[in-house]
Amino acid sequence: MNKEVIIKDLEEIVGKDFASNTAEDLFMYSQDPGASEPRPVDFVVMPRSVEEIQKIVKLANREKIPLIPMGGGLTLSGLVIPIKGGIVVDLKRMDQILEINELSRYALIEPGVSTGKLISYLNELYPDLQPAIPDAPPSATVVGNALIHGSGYLSQKYGNHGDMINGIEVVLPNGEICKLGSCSISDYWFSRGPIPDLVGLFISSFGTMGIITKLSYKLYPKPKMRDVVFGMCRDPNNIPNLVYKITYTDLAEDLLLSKTDKPDYVKDLILVMVFITGDSEEELESKRKMIKRLYRKNGAQFMNMPERTLKGLLQKPQFAAAAADFRKGGGFEYVGSFMPLEMIPEASKRAAEISYKYDIIPTQAIRIIGKGHCVMFAPTFAFNRADPLDRKNARDALDETNKLVLELGGIPWKSEFEGQKLIVEKMDPNYKNLLKTIRNILDPNGIMNPGNWEVS
Amino acid sequence: MTSESYQDWKDIVHRCFRCGYCKFTHTYSDFNCPSYKKYRFETYSTGGRMWLIYGLINNDLKWSQNLANVLYACSTCGNCTENCRFEKFNDFLVDIIEAARAEAVKSGFCPENQKFLLERTKDPNNFNPYGEKNSDNINLKTKYNLPEKAEWVYYIGCTSNYRQQDLRDATLRLLKKIGIDFTLIDEHCCTSPLIRTGQIDIVSDFMNYNINQINNTGASKVITSCAGCYRTLKKDYEKLGADLGFEVLHTGELIKTLLDEGKIKITSNYEKIVTYHDPCHLGRHMDMYEIPRDIIQSIPGIKFIEMKRNRNNAWCCGAGGGVKIGYPDWALEISKERLEEAKETGATVLTSMCPFCKTNLADANKEFNMGFEIIDLIELIDQLEIEVNE
Ligand SMILES: Cc1cc2nc3c(=O)[nH]c(=O)nc-3n(C[C@H](O)[C@H](O)[C@H](O)COP(=O)(O)OP(=O)(O)OC[C@H]3O[C@@H](n4cnc5c(N)ncnc54)[C@H](O)[C@@H]3O)c2cc1C
Numbered sequence: 001m002n003k004e005v006i007i008k009d010l011e012e013i014v015g016k017d018f019a020s021n022t023a024e025d026l027f028m029y030s031q032d033p034g035a036s037e038p039r040p041v042d043f044v045v046m047p048r049s050v051e052e053i054q055k056i057v058k059l060a061n062r063e064k065i066p067l068i069p070m071g072g073g074l075t076l077s078g079l080v081i082p083i084k085g086g087i088v089v090d091l092k093r094m095d096q097i098l099e100i101n102e103l104s105r106y107a108l109i110e111p112g113v114s115t116g117k118l119i120s121y122l123n124e125l126y127p128d129l130q131p132a133i134p135d136a137p138p139s140a141t142v143v144g145n146a147l148i149h150g151s152g153y154l155s156q157k158y159g160n161h162g163d164m165i166n167g168i169e170v171v172l173p174n175g176e177i178c179k180l181g182s183c184s185i186s187d188y189w190f191s192r193g194p195i196p197d198l199v200g201l202f203i204s205s206f207g208t209m210g211i212i213t214k215l216s217y218k219l220y221p222k223p224k225m226r227d228v229v230f231g232m233c234r235d236p237n238n239i240p241n242l243v244y245k246i247t248y249t250d251l252a253e254d255l256l257l258s259k260t261d262k263p264d265y266v267k268d269l270i271l272v273m274v275f276i277t278g279d280s281e282e283e284l285e286s287k288r289k290m291i292k293r294l295y296r297k298n299g300a301q302f303m304n305m306p307e308r309t310l311k312g313l314l315q316k317p318q319f320a321a322a323a324a325d326f327r328k329g330g331g332f333e334y335v336g337s338f339m340p341l342e343m344i345p346e347a348s349k350r351a352a353e354i355s356y357k358y359d360i361i362p363t364q365a366i367r368i369i370g371k372g373h374c375v376m377f378a379p380t381f382a383f384n385r386a387d388p389l390d391r392k393n394a395r396d397a398l399d400e401t402n403k404l405v406l407e408l409g410g411i412p413w414k415s416e417f418e419g420q421k422l423i424v425e426k427m428d429p430n431y432k433n434l435l436k437t438i439r440n441i442l443d444p445n446g447i448m449n450p451g452n453w454e455v456s
Numbered sequence: 457m458t459s460e461s462y463q464d465w466k467d468i469v470h471r472c473f474r475c476g477y478c479k480f481t482h483t484y485s486d487f488n489c490p491s492y493k494k495y496r497f498e499t500y501s502t503g504g505r506m507w508l509i510y511g512l513i514n515n516d517l518k519w520s521q522n523l524a525n526v527l528y529a530c531s532t533c534g535n536c537t538e539n540c541r542f543e544k545f546n547d548f549l550v551d552i553i554e555a556a557r558a559e560a561v562k563s564g565f566c567p568e569n570q571k572f573l574l575e576r577t578k579d580p581n582n583f584n585p586y587g588e589k590n591s592d593n594i595n596l597k598t599k600y601n602l603p604e605k606a607e608w609v610y611y612i613g614c615t616s617n618y619r620q621q622d623l624r625d626a627t628l629r630l631l632k633k634i635g636i637d638f639t640l641i642d643e644h645c646c647t648s649p650l651i652r653t654g655q656i657d658i659v660s661d662f663m664n665y666n667i668n669q670i671n672n673t674g675a676s677k678v679i680t681s682c683a684g685c686y687r688t689l690k691k692d693y694e695k696l697g698a699d700l701g702f703e704v705l706h707t708g709e710l711i712k713t714l715l716d717e718g719k720i721k722i723t724s725n726y727e728k729i730v731t732y733h734d735p736c737h738l739g740r741h742m743d744m745y746e747i748p749r750d751i752i753q754s755i756p757g758i759k760f761i762e763m764k765r766n767r768n769n770a771w772c773c774g775a776g777g778g779v780k781i782g783y784p785d786w787a788l789e790i791s792k793e794r795l796e797e798a799k800e801t802g803a804t805v806l807t808s809m810c811p812f813c814k815t816n817l818a819d820a821n822k823e824f825n826m827g828f829e830i831i832d833l834i835e836l837i838d839q840l841e842i843e844v845n846e
């Protein structure tokens with residue numbers, strides 16, 4: 001690889017200010033806020049247009065150099081740190097909200113639109129609409145999050161964020177532009193079908209199938225008022241039934257569970273948070289009453305919470321990054337995992353044991369997705385960035401938890417490449433073959449984020 | 457700020473999670489870190505800088521001119537300190553950047569343009585970063601008939617004395633008009649530009665000189681119309697361990713007190729639409745937001761409209777932290793964005809309380825033909841009739 005030629009070419013494509021291989025830029029992009037070790041990066045480039053992306057893809061094919069598409073870079077699991085070196089394509093300059101279709105309720109956006117920008121834009125100009133966003137910091141991109149099949153405050157009601165994609169425009173690994181979804185036929189980006197649904201290929205594939213340059217994302221009605229009804233549950237075995245009963249009622253917008261062993265008085269408790277919405281105080285009050293009754297009848301107990309806690313929970317996004325300060329060391333990572341509801345009690349108990357083994361206070365967040373069709377089970381491991389041992393402990397704990405999740409019938413989500421290997425090992429061989437075949441056809445030079453989802 | 461403090465930050469700088477809250481406005485509507493908004497590489501966000509600094513402390517990175525330039529491409533506007541959510545860490549972000557700049561200087565990587573600030577200020581003919589012959593202010597003392605000893609010292613500051621004399625003269629006239637017993641000193645630069653750019657060698661000497669000069673007048677209060685001098689005299693000197701022995705006030709504070717006590721009253725009308733720009737060094741650095749607004753509201757006939765981003769959410773003018781001298785074109789671009797925001801209010805007058813903001817905003821106003829009247833609030837008040845009650 002002739003680095004001088006490549007940097008010159010990149011500069012030609014995006015302009016001198018937006019291509020770099022300086023030591024400090026490479027240092028920055030060789031690591032993320034999670035527990036992964038840094039890995040080398042060769043170049044960073046920030047395109048502004050689809051044409052520029054096409055040129056970058058063609059250059060990568062010519063030089064056989066990997067491309068790593070990047071949004072906010074906030075998955076924590078090193079998904080935008082190259083595994084085999086290459087060019088990090090930071091897409092945050094492509095940050096335009098191209099269209100809001102108010103009636104058909106979707107937003108057509110570029111890949112660099114942050115969750116913060118979209119929510120703020122809608123709050124100001126379309127106060128009756130809301131987007132599903134994660135509790136990641138507001139600099140996470142909507143596209144990055146939807147592509148990893150994220151979840152957030154609307155997921156209990158409407159499902160995972162990947163399911164909210166109406167269609168995409170993608171620069172394929174050969175540099176061609178392809179539109180998928182209704183947009184391939186119509187001017188309206190309102191639906192994935194009714195045609196063979198190829199959008200799924202690009203979800204959870206971690207930038208291995210192409211670079212998404214436009215995405216239509218569903219928007220939802222925004223009720224005027226929101227509140228949280230808190231409960232606590234002493235016996236984790238009651239959780240699956242309690243969740244089942246709550247989700248049966250259609251009362252909850254969001255349903256979160258949390259468990260931590262500090263301070264001592266909350267140890268052995270699971271905190272239940274049912275988010276309710278309404279257009280009037282009467283509506284909220286009647287929902288509060290119903291939730292309280294459900295708590296009583298299903299092994300939980302209503303509890304009051306200080307105003308400050310409530311205020312924090314009602315933020316969009318919530319300040320989940322607070323976990324990075326648990327050890328005053330700027331770091332945490334979690335195994336987000338898709339789990340069947342029935343496995344939560346055992347998963348919670350055993351993940352706590354893993355935490356103790358690595359000297360980390362057990363902290364778990366659980367978000368119910370799509371009426372309990374799936375549960376996002378997230379044991380969190382905080383670490384001190386400045387302490388290599390602490391960081392290694394977090395990595396080891398993550399690895400053990402990945403294995404636990406797979407053993408219990410769950411699947412690690414947005415997993416580091418080590419975790420992806422564990423998943424691939426367990427995968428049906430024909431699924432593996434199909435995945436490999438599709439990738440080879442789409443990307444014969446193996447330029448798209450190689451090392452991820454590798455099937456040998 | 458001492459250079460040792462750079463190593464002191466070692467124990468907290470890694471608390472940065474690189475989450476990026478610091479890039480935004482309060483509502484995430486836009487990027488509010490001028491540096492990130494321009495350069496867009498993660499490296500140029502506050503978090504990026506924190507990680508670079510940690511990399512340097514840890515020897516994962518070596519000093520280079522490029523790296524130093526990243527640290528200097530920051531207007532020290534303090535938006536990050538407002539929006540970073542990590543308590544007992546967020547307060548120090550700008551301090552950490554300044555301490556790292558001091559280390560860059562020590563390691564021989566101070567950017568060339570910034571070096572002028574020190575060279576000119578050190579020059580015994582100047583004692584100011586503009587390279588102007590030092591004014592001992594004797595002529596002004598004579599012109600305004602000022603005593604040797606007084607209750608107050610008006611610390612003019614280099615920008616007002618050498619670039620924005622209108623503000624200096626307006627302040628002098630106003631103080632006279634309202635009957636303040638004040639005098640002037642033979643000033644040296646307060647060293648704000650040097651502290652902000654990490655060129656700290658002469659800071660203590662200059663500080664001690666200024667304090668002595670002030671104490672020689674017997675004054676118990678110092679007043680300044682400059683946001684940068686105000687921050688430096690009030691906050692940095694204290695941090696440097698100075699025992700001031702006098703109170704430091706911004707002219708705005710004095711006017712507001714006199715208005716509240718009924719000692720002065722603005723009696724003439726000002727029939728224009730006005731908006732106010734919060735100087736970073738007065739607002740986010742010193743928490744002074746309401747005083748200028750209260751003063752504006754006390755002016756009969758004025759129509760005051762806020763810009764979208766205001767108070768601790770304000771967009772920086774782009775002059776601070778060595779950006780005006782280091783990146784003159786970019787400094788104007790930053791101001792242009794502020795002027796465009798001001799345009800949205802329908803105002804014809806943009807007022808502020810800092811001569812350095814005024815300089816940069818006025819330069820951009822001219823460069824981009826924006827058509828504003830840009831005036832410091834003190835100058836604006838000086839144009840009006842004031843009733844003084846004993
Ligand atoms: C404090 C914290 C809390 C979090 N909470 C949540 C939560 O509640 N819910 C949740 O879902 N997630 C959560 N996350 C995880 C993660 O931050 C988010 O999912 C985030 O939205 C990912 O978006 P991103 O822009 O950071 O993606 P990136 O990390 O930049 O990218 C994610 C993946 O998508 C690929 N990619 C990105 N853009 C493109 C593109 N245009 N084309 C092709 N491939 C692309 C990347 O290569 C990578 O593999 C949290 C993270 C943190 C740090």
Ligand code: SF4
Pocket residue numbers: 471472473474475476477478479502503504506536539540541542549
């Ligand atoms: S400075 Fe604060 S807000 Fe900015 S990235 Fe670091 S921790 Fe996050």
Ligand code: SF4
Pocket residue numbers: 478488489490491492501502529530531532533534535536537549550
């Ligand atoms: S002080 Fe202002 S310009 Fe500098 S990093 Fe913080 S927000 Fe950005």
